[in-house]
Every structure is written in C-alpha cells, then in structure tokens.
Amino acid sequence: MTSKRDARREDLKGRLIEAAQARIQSTGLAGLRARDITADAGCALGALYIAFADLDELILHVNSITLARLGAALEQEATGAAEPGARLKALAKAYLGFARDNRMAWKALFEHRMAPGVAVPEWHLAEHAVLIQHLVEPLAQLLPTLDSHDLLARARTLFSAVHGIVMISLEDRFIGLAPTDLESELLGFVGALVAGLKAERG
Amino acid sequence: MTSKRDARREDLKGRLIEAAQARIQSTGLAGLRARDITADAGCALGALYIAFADLDELILHVNSITLARLGAALEQEATGAAEPGARLKALAKAYLGFARDNRMAWKALFEHRMAPGVAVPEWHLAEHAVLIQHLVEPLAQLLPTLDSHDLLARARTLFSAVHGIVMISLEDRFIGLAPTDLESELLGFVGALVAGLKAERG
DNA sequence: AGAAGAAAATGAACGGTGTTCATAAATTTC
C-alpha cells in the first residue's frame, strides 16, 4: 500500500495551508511569501510546489476554509428569526461580524486574483455561490410572486450591496468622512430596502 | 530662468502618466511594469524615479485623472432630473456606465494599495470623497429631517451599496449564477431603496 | 561666451520575489 506516502503528503499539505492561513491573518494576502510559508511549515521551499501547483492553488484552499467558516456563521443566523426582514438583518449583521473578526482572511476572499488567463476553478466558484443561497429563502418569503431566476438575481444584488457597505467601511480609502456606527447603518439600510420591496410588492 | 528644465520635467511626467494610463487600460493594474511604462514614454528606467517617488505615486496620479473623469460623468447626471429618486437612479446608471466603459481604470481605483504602513495622501482621499458628495443633495431632498452628519452617513452607505453591486457583477467570481440584466437590476435596487426610505420617513 | 555648478538622464547592478531543476533521500514494489 501507499498509505505512508499519502499520509505524509496530506500532512504537509495541511501544514502549508495552516501556515499560509496564519500568515494571511497576520500580514494580509499581499504580505504572503512562499519562503515564509515553507519556513513556518518546516519544509524546503521546493516542497510547496510538490504539494500544490503554485501559490494560487494554496491560497484557493485557504479561501475555501474561510468560506466554510463564513458559511457556518451565516447558517447559524439563517435558522433564527421567522420574519424574513429580521432574518435578512441577522444575516447582514453576521456577515459584518465575520468580516470584522476575520478581516484579513475575509479580505483575501475578494482580493485574490488568478494569473491572467487562468479561470477560478468551478468548485471554488460554487463555494462562493453558497453565500448568496442563504438570501434566497428569506427573499422568497418576502417576494412570493418571483420565479427562481429573479429571486437569484435579487439575492445576488442584495449580497453585493451588503458586501459593498461592509468592504468600503473597512477600508482606509474613505476615512475622514463620517465615523458612523457601521452596524446600525447597515441594519438601517437592510430595513429600508426590505420596506421598499414590501411597498413595491403590494 | 529654469523654465526649460521645468518644461522637460513636466513633459516627462505627463508622458509617464499617459503611458501608465494606457498600460492599465490594456493589461490592468496588476500587469503594470516600470520597464514597460518607461519604454512607452521613451525614457530610461531610472527616469521614472526622478519624476515620481515610486510606482505608487505614479498610479495615484493616474487614479486622480480617472476620478476627475468619473466625477464629470456623475456631474452631468446630477443636474438632470429634479425628482430625487430619479436623480439617484441616474447617478447609479452613470456610475455603472463609467465602470463598464473604463473597466480597468475604474478597477484600479479600488484595487490599488499603498505600501504597508504608508497612508493614502490627503488630497487623494478628498478626490474619492467627492464621489459621495454627489449623493448628498438628492438624499437631502428625500430625507429633509436629517442633519448633515447623518446625510453623509446615508450617502456613503448608498454609494457603497451601488459600488458593491457594480463591482461584483463585473468580476468573474460569481459567474454562472444568473446572467441577469445588470442595469435594470441596479435601477430596481435603487428604486426599492428610495421607496423604503420614503415609507420610513413618513 | 565660457566656465562652474546643479539637475536630470542613463542603464547596469542590487535585493527580493515565485518557480524550476539537478541531485539526494525516502518510500514502495517486486
């Protein structure tokens, strides 16, 4: 059997992912260095390229784990309140909380770019799409006349809007504007949008 | 006088900015190379570092020009319709149009990061802030009871939301979800939010 | 106008990056 070799390989992969995760958390995606990762994981520089095709593939695995954690955080909120507006607010609040508590890992999800001409793998796109799925059910309750195509479109739009609010608030770019309370601003936004959707629906 | 030297220096600066702008437009910010820029501008590699402190400063100047063009595009829409909801829709549409027509330059505005520990210069932050100012006036008409602090907060939130919708739609990350019509989706979003703000106001 | 000084232009060189590759070690197979 080849179990010992497999075990060693999987073990190294895990150590590399963990080291990359820690480096991203402390210095951000832009500060990630192959030599730092391999030093932390306790292997030679070249070993990284036996375990993974390149740094991008390793980052994809880190992001995959981050998405799973984020998905779990949202899942917890999705099953709470029954009223769709309250559920959407809870999801937005959870998204903001995760971004705050895992800033660097969360930023890496959206900062990372593949090499030019290389597409993001299908399995990783699917992991991103799950985030949007969480919004479909409450939206369906709110807008019962919509078909699944339109629901998905609204869910993506709502996710993008919430994401944009969280992202720009957590950047340094628009500082000096208004040091407002992000959470109440975000929840007020979701509340107004839900009110608008209700009003238009009727 | 020293005018000839000044003229040459300003001329070189202009050529470098133009070359960087063209390279960003064709290959994106990530594909920007000091050697390509100086070759296009017709000067030696080291000349770039006499005209500018580093690549970041050059990119800031390119982004400054992009922000001016974007600001002009928004200005044109801001003076159109009198009804605040229609004006906000027109601004969102203009923002989407600019992002579509100037994808790489627009993306560079938000992808660019300074070196770790280096802050974005104040004058450039101010240029970004102007974008949000365009939303304040229509929002003030819509929500006459709010003070300027709250208005600025709402304007930033609305800008971030619209920005997020445009950004995620123009990325490759969430493809395969729903090939929806972005413009109608965006305008529907603004319409619903405006309706919600009106409903809550009364 | 011409010499002296200052500023700018040059491109080779430097330090750092991701990735590769010949070589050595370890593991599996027979």
Add this chain to the structure above:
DNA sequence: GAAATTTATGAACACCGTTCATTTTCTTCT
C-alpha cells in the same frame, strides 16, 4: 534486499521595483 518511483532539498533562474555611479544636459555667473 534491489530496483523503481516518488518526494525533499536548496541552489539557480527569470523577473520585478528600486538605487546608484556615471555621463549628459541645462542654468547661472562672470
């Protein structure tokens, strides 16, 4: 246990932004 296959190693490679000694160009002063 020997042969074959996979994995580990770290020096070397190509490329990057940036610097620097040197040369060229411009300005200033007599």
